[in-house]
Amino acid sequence: MRGMSPTHDVAIVGLGAMGSAAARELSRRGLSVAGFDRFAPPHALGSSHGKSRIIREAYFEDPAYVPMVRHAWGLWEELERETGARLLMRTGGLMVGPPDGALVRGSLASAAAHDLPHETLDAAGIRRRVPAFHPADGMAGVWEPNAGVLFPEAGIAALLASARRAGASIHPDEAVISWRADERGVEVRTARGTYSADRLVLASGAWMSSLLAGLALPLQVERVVLFWFEPAGDAAAFDPERFPIFILEHERDRYIYGFPRLDGQVKIARHHEGEPVDPDRVRREVLPAEAESLRATFRRFLPAADGRLREQAVCMYTNTPDGHFVLGAHPQHPRVTVVSACSGHGFKFAPAIGGIVADLVTTGGTGWEIGLFSPARFAARPV
Numbered sequence: 001m002r003g004m005s006p007t008h009d010v011a012i013v014g015l016g017a018m019g020s021a022a023a024r025e026l027s028r029r030g031l032s033v034a035g036f037d038r039f040a041p042p043h044a045l046g047s048s049h050g051k052s053r054i055i056r057e058a059y060f061e062d063p064a065y066v067p068m069v070r071h072a073w074g075l076w077e078e079l080e081r082e083t084g085a086r087l088l089m090r091t092g093g094l095m096v097g098p099p100d101g102a103l104v105r106g107s108l109a110s111a112a113a114h115d116l117p118h119e120t121l122d123a124a125g126i127r128r129r130v131p132a133f134h135p136a137d138g139m140a141g142v143w144e145p146n147a148g149v150l151f152p153e154a155g156i157a158a159l160l161a162s163a164r165r166a167g168a169s170i171h172p173d174e175a176v177i178s179w180r181a182d183e184r185g186v187e188v189r190t191a192r193g194t195y196s197a198d199r200l201v202l203a204s205g206a207w208m209s210s211l212l213a214g215l216a217l218p219l220q221v222e223r224v225v226l227f228w229f230e231p232a233g234d235a236a237a238f239d240p241e242r243f244p245i246f247i248l249e250h251e252r253d254r255y256i257y258g259f260p261r262l263d264g265q266v267k268i269a270r271h272h273e274g275e276p277v278d279p280d281r282v283r284r285e286v287l288p289a290e291a292e293s294l295r296a297t298f299r300r301f302l303p304a305a306d307g308r309l310r311e312q313a314v315c316m317y318t319n320t321p322d323g324h325f326v327l328g329a330h331p332q333h334p335r336v337t338v339v340s341a342c343s344g345h346g347f348k349f350a351p352a353i354g355g356i357v358a359d360l361v362t363t364g365g366t367g368w369e370i371g372l373f374s375p376a377r378f379a380a381r382p383v
Contacts, residue, residue: 006185008034008169010361011197013176013188013211015041016048017152017347018339019203020159021354026201027166029358034195035160035168036188038175038207042156046279047205047316048347049152050226052259052267054245055348056093056147060106061323063113064372068352070114075351076150083158086151091240091260093147094130096301097249099140104249107142119143130244132237134301147245149259152347159350176204179211181333199361200336206279206316208326208340215331217378219341220319222274223282225290228265228311233304238266247271248301256298258305266305268298271344272317279316286312317344320378327353327373329360337361338375 010026012019015037023035039045055073059065073088080087097103111118121141126133129143164170171190179188179200186200202211206221231238238261247257255271277283291309299306320326323343330336337360339353340346346353359366 006196006198008032008195008197010034010199010201011186011188011195012036012201012203013179014202014204014207014340015156015160015170015172016046016203016205017156017350018342018353018357019201020156020163021350022201022203022339022357023163023168023170024159024166025351025354025358026361027163027168029362031362033163033168034171034197035163036171036174036176036190038173040172041160042153044313047318047342048156050267050313050315051151051153052262053150053152053347054093054147054247054257054259055088055150056144056245057114057116058093058095058107058111058118058142058144060095060103060110061345062372063110064369065349066110066114066116068349068368072349072352073146075355076155079155079158079162079351082162085154085158087155087158088148088150089240090146090148092244093144094126094133094244094246095142095144096126096133096135096139096246098138098252101249102253103247103255104140104142107144111142111144117145130242132234132243132302132304133246134303136300149240149245149262150348155350159354176211181335186335198335201339201357201361202330202336203339205340206318208318208338212338215375217326217341217375218321221277221279222272222317222319222344223277224269224272224274224315224317224344225286226267226269226313226315227291227294227309228267229305230264230307230310231261231266231304232307235261235264237304250297250301256294258298258302265310268294268302268305270294270297274317277316282314282316284314286314319343325373326375327356327370328375331376334364
């Protein structure tokens, strides 16, 4: 900034999945990094929590995601080796829905485009493969062996520990109030002080809009509820050796997803359909009717999972209109990189996106094809 020499190479706002991964990669590349978060990550107040996240390759949202998620698999494994923490578990994955629905059709398109190992199943084949699953006659399934579970809290803790070892300065419980940028650098103001840097990464998830007040990015924050049930039937049928991660398109463009039994509980939740919220005023209380509504949906397909409710939690999706990420240079400030708004399916990509962010910060470009994620696709304009 004018009259100030940057004290860091990069400041990062938000240390959830994307911010912590960017902090690690930038620090490992030798840059001086300061990372800020309004809470103390890993925490349960944003989007990167809930004990488990799905990682899958046959990506129904778009085949363009497949190379990135395959790269992320290897990076998560590398982080496991570095830290000694258990971060992921391969269980296989099952996508179930109408044969011509978005889930099955999109999964098959990605599998074909990238020659992924997979198997197409009819309803009887689904029942044989996963006896606890009771699909309706006429449903189809896509089985992919290279899918599994990520442990998000452990993942963020490992990313931040690695970043710290590489020299990053991490500032928990220090919310960023404002920032500004010019041709000389950037300035970040928090309740505790003012910091200068050469570059800025905005990775604040549900709070992104408050830091992009000068842009008309159409982001909407959604409240999403997670539930953990104790199986009512054969509990062993839900063990990871017998039950995979799954996504179910139970009606056209309506989805639930779930996990094998971990710590005695089966986690099941809706994908989207939550209420719009202000992230500072999100309703954390979960009503009994919300659990009953989910039960009414899944008990037809997973009757043995319909046991005692053990836990529940609230998280937030930050959604774009097209469901794709936001990743790229700020349209008005080339020193600022915008990353996040992951629309509820971004966690698995975190270490790969951390590398892309580091490319953008250090070279202004990347070898990865990220046009799908450009902030400019929304014709962002000053307001």
